Amino acid sequence: MKYFIEHKLLNYDGSQLQSLFAYKNFGLMGDSISVFRGSCRVEQNEMVDMEDVLAKDWIYSEDMLHFIVEHFDMDLEKAIIRQRLLIATIKEELEKFGVKTLSRSGDDLYEEDKKLSVSISTLSPVSSMIHCGLNVSKLNTPIPTIGLGDFRIQDVLGFGESVAKHYCDEVLSMRLARCKVRGVS
Template identity: 40%
Template sequence: MKIMKKIDFDTISVVVLEEVKTYTGEEIEPFWAFKMFDIQKDSIIGFNGPMNVKIENMKDLKDIKEEQDIKTPIMSSDALNFIVEHFDNPDLKMIYLRQRILVSIAKDVIENYSGLKLKKSGDDLYFNEKKLSVCIACRGVSSGKIHLGINVKSDFVPTHVSAIGLNDIGLSNVLEIMEDIAVEYANEMSKIERDIRKTLPLF
């Protein structure tokens, strides 16, 4: 896979892929960024492509239980996909908090581009009560991982999901949106790291 752009912050790297790639759920496994792109620190990888996640690659036990009769519960013909990995041994609560930051940043960026107001409920984004995104946070032995998928198109989603895509709300410059979300997330994580290193302790 070719890298279109790579931006290094102090503690995290942003990579935007040039090629279309399908998200299958395997990308959320540990060390994917290191294996594929030799990135040996925290990272956020953005790529455009379909989502096609079979139930054996899902990490949300509630969804697995509810959708066990559906062969491919997470599908989209075209989406913006973000894979985040942090190696500071975050507990699951920390990686979920970071997930919420990423989703809030995506909401702000999309609203700025579209001039529309989205609804955020937990880790999901909606417009007119239709689902715009999917997201999961999980933790392994060495790192915490996040996947955020934002529909570009709303076709080929599972029949039980009422979905909407960025194209449906008038947005076509999706690669620019993808890069802005990734860069803003990395910038926010870098600011937090700098704040940690300037704050005096309580005595």
């Protein structure tokens, strides 16, 4: 599993959640996590979450830290489990910065009723994919939110790299755990 940190601003509109995103944009072939910063505006035509589509919701943030994860298997349940692992990893990394006020509900992080994250898992024709965005700023969001800026995270991409490393280490650890046990009959 590899990761890439994009240092140029890259806005997210939902179209980036596509197979081979990391390979096409950053040269990362295989299982990967891409980290970048930019605004987020996902309109109805790019929504993957049908619950949001039916509710006519939309997603907007002026400044967000984005993670796009791609695994080359086609198991949606496993993708959702990995998505929740990513969210738990983000929470653990924030706790290293002294942030102890967040709670996880499913695939999102909250401080009381203020939402820090957006997240979705889906399948592409060749892979399973995850997008997770963390608000950096809470300005002009359509719902009550909290941002990394509220937690005084100044090196946003550095924080993203810590999350990416931690996630890659977890995935490797799980793969190695499969190799150390004998079968039982």
